[in-house]
Amino acid sequence: MALRIGVLADDFTGATDIAGFLVSAGMTTVQFTSPEDLPEHLDERVDAAVISLKTRSVAPAEAVAQSLKALAALTARGAEQIIFKYCSTFDSTAEGNIGPVTDALLEAMGEDFTVLAPALPVNGRTVYQGHLFVHDQPLDESGMRDHPVTPMTDSSLVRLMQTQAQGRAVVVPYATVEAGAAAVRQALSDARASGARYAVPDTVQMRHLETLGAALTQMPLITGGSGIGYGLARAVTQSQGSADSSAASDWTFSSGPAVVLSGSSSQMTNAQVRTYRSRAAALALDIGSVLTRPEDYCAEVLDWVAQQQRPDALAPLVYATASPKEVRAAQQEHGAQELSAAIEDFFSQLARALHEHGTRRFIVAGGETSGAVTQGLGVRGFEVGPQIAPGVPWTRTLPEVNPGTASAETLDLALKSGNFGEEDFFAAAQQLVSQQPVSQQPLTQQPATPDGGSA
Numbered sequence: 001m002a003l004r005i006g007v008l009a010d011d012f013t014g015a016t017d018i019a020g021f022l023v024s025a026g027m028t029t030v031q032f033t034s035p036e037d038l039p040e041h042l043d044e045r046v047d048a049a050v051i052s053l054k055t056r057s058v059a060p061a062e063a064v065a066q067s068l069k070a071l072a073a074l075t076a077r078g079a080e081q082i083i084f085k086y087c088s089t090f091d092s093t094a095e096g097n098i099g100p101v102t103d104a105l106l107e108a109m110g111e112d113f114t115v116l117a118p119a120l121p122v123n124g125r126t127v128y129q130g131h132l133f134v135h136d137q138p139l140d141e142s143g144m145r146d147h148p149v150t151p152m153t154d155s156s157l158v159r160l161m162q163t164q165a166q167g168r169a170v171v172v173p174y175a176t177v178e179a180g181a182a183a184v185r186q187a188l189s190d191a192r193a194s195g196a197r198y199a200v201p202d203t204v205q206m207r208h209l210e211t212l213g214a215a216l217t218q219m220p221l222i223t224g225g226s227g228i229g230y231g232l233a234r235a236v237t238q239s240q241g242s243a244d245s246s247a248a249s250d251w252t253f254s255s256g257p258a259v260v261l262s263g264s265s266s267q268m269t270n271a272q273v274r275t276y277r278s279r280a281a282a283l284a285l286d287i288g289s290v291l292t293r294p295e296d297y298c299a300e301v302l303d304w305v306a307q308q309q310r311p312d313a314l315a316p317l318v319y320a321t322a323s324p325k326e327v328r329a330a331q332q333e334h335g336a337q338e339l340s341a342a343i344e345d346f347f348s349q350l351a352r353a354l355h356e357h358g359t360r361r362f363i364v365a366g367g368e369t370s371g372a373v374t375q376g377l378g379v380r381g382f383e384v385g386p387q388i389a390p391g392v393p394w395t396r397t398l399p400e401v402n403p404g405t406a407s408a409e410t411l412d413l414a415l416k417s418g419n420f421g422e423e424d425f426f427a428a429a430q431q432l433v434s435q436q437p438v439s440q441q442p443l444t445q446q447p448a449t450p451d452g453g454s455a
């Protein structure tokens with residue numbers, strides 16, 4: 001079967017977020033860490049491929065260039081529909097990057113119209129009258145108001161888009177979405193005829209995403225969050241009669257020691273670390289040692305982890321997670337960027353050392369931290385499995401594209417965006433492993449035949 005959906009995501013855990021939702025809707029999904037890593041021939045069982053970029057907060061021209069490369073890689077694999085995945089809280093500045101990237105993708109695809117659909121009601125992100133809410137607060141009154149890189153000071157998606165993009169945006173109101181897919185299609189066609197370039201559909205419940213998915217199956221470019229990915233995938237798999245047989249239902253895990261690495265300091269991750277500390281061995285990183293003697297300290301932490309890894313115990317936790325007050329104080333003392341980079345490098349080095357000493361399962365908290373860990377492990381592609389929590393799936397590495405992992409064995413990775421998961425997330429991830437079902441042949445890359453076709 002041809003590649004039904006190709007996704008380019010503007011950050012790492014955002015990519016795993018949408019990949020997990022595509023799988024939960026019944027699509028076999030693989031994820032790669034750059035367009036270059038996408039194999040020329042994907043396994044024929046693959047319905048969706050996700051490329052994770054790091055374009056959320058780079059300069060707009062750089063974001064556009066990387067996104068166009070990813071688009072080219074996906075269309076070259078025959079992707080029938082493209083999704084540009086950004087954050088469910090529309091993380092961007094007045095310069096971009098959601099507007100410039102969307103415009104560049106439209107132009108490259110020869111299109112003049114798309115939707116902006118960031119909503120993910122199961123995680124409290126809803127859109128009403130074109131305004132984005134985080135649970136019961138408008139976006140600009142939520143914690144996103146104080147985001148260090150992309151502070152969100154308006155909740156109107158129409159205004160947010162129009163300040164950074166080239167065209168006009170219009171709302172598809174709640175009543176139209178409630179009326180069903182045909183009504184949405186008509187509203188989109190009217191909006192386009194009126195000269196609008198972007199439509200913002202109200203989305204209050206998960207079922208609205210299914211309505212939107214059914215209305216949008218023929219739209220070449222969709223932009224939004226993981227929720228619209230779910231809606232589209234449901235529409236496709238339902239029309240094929242396969243929506244109920246989740247692609248993750250017969251997922252298996254590798255055996256071997258596990259570790260939890262937490263570099264996010266979000267409110268939710270702080271709560272998750274507190275909860276887990278009461279149940280498992282936990283080590284708070286000494287930031288001074290991370291900064292001044294990272295190599296020796298890495299060896300000490302490695303020894304500590306090895307002593308704690310026992311088959312009858314929960315995986316040990318190593319964390320840099322700290323309260324906002326502690327983070328601010330440390331940033332003032334050492335400089336925010338230097339500190340982030342040092343901690344990320346440390347996690348990257350530690351993950352590599354842990355892998356070399358036998359660790360096979362990594363549970364990681366934090367988007368940037370996940371990027372650093374996968375980089376340390378040399379992971380460039382993985383298959384996406386069952387969700388531990390909405391937006392956080394288990395994944396396993398595809399050995400063929402991960403020569404850095406040194407062997408044909410697969411690694412299990414759970415890569416969590418800072419804000420996602422319940423308070424017991426770290427233990428819940430391991431509980432899912434211990435309930436693992438019957439073995440399934442892992443996806444492998446199709447060997448290329450001399451004529452360039454797949455074997």
Ligand SMILES: Nc1ncnc2c1ncn2[C@@H]1O[C@H](COP(=O)(O)OP(=O)(O)O)[C@@H](O)[C@H]1O
Pocket residue numbers: 263264265266269287320321322326327330331339340341343344365366367368369370416417418419
């Ligand atoms: N104690 C700390 N003080 C300062 N910065 C920290 C601390 N712990 C982690 N960090 C840094 O904060 C950043 C957290 O970002 P990230 O991993 O993306 O989490 P999130 O998904 O919550 O944004 C990383 O760069 C990490 O290295």
Ligand SMILES: O=C(O)[C@@H](O)C(=O)COP(=O)(O)O
Pocket residue numbers: 011013014015017018086087088089225226366367368391416417418419
């Ligand atoms: O859409 C979402 O909310 C997430 O997939 C996402 O992008 C979160 O970003 P980070 O919190 O920066 O990991």
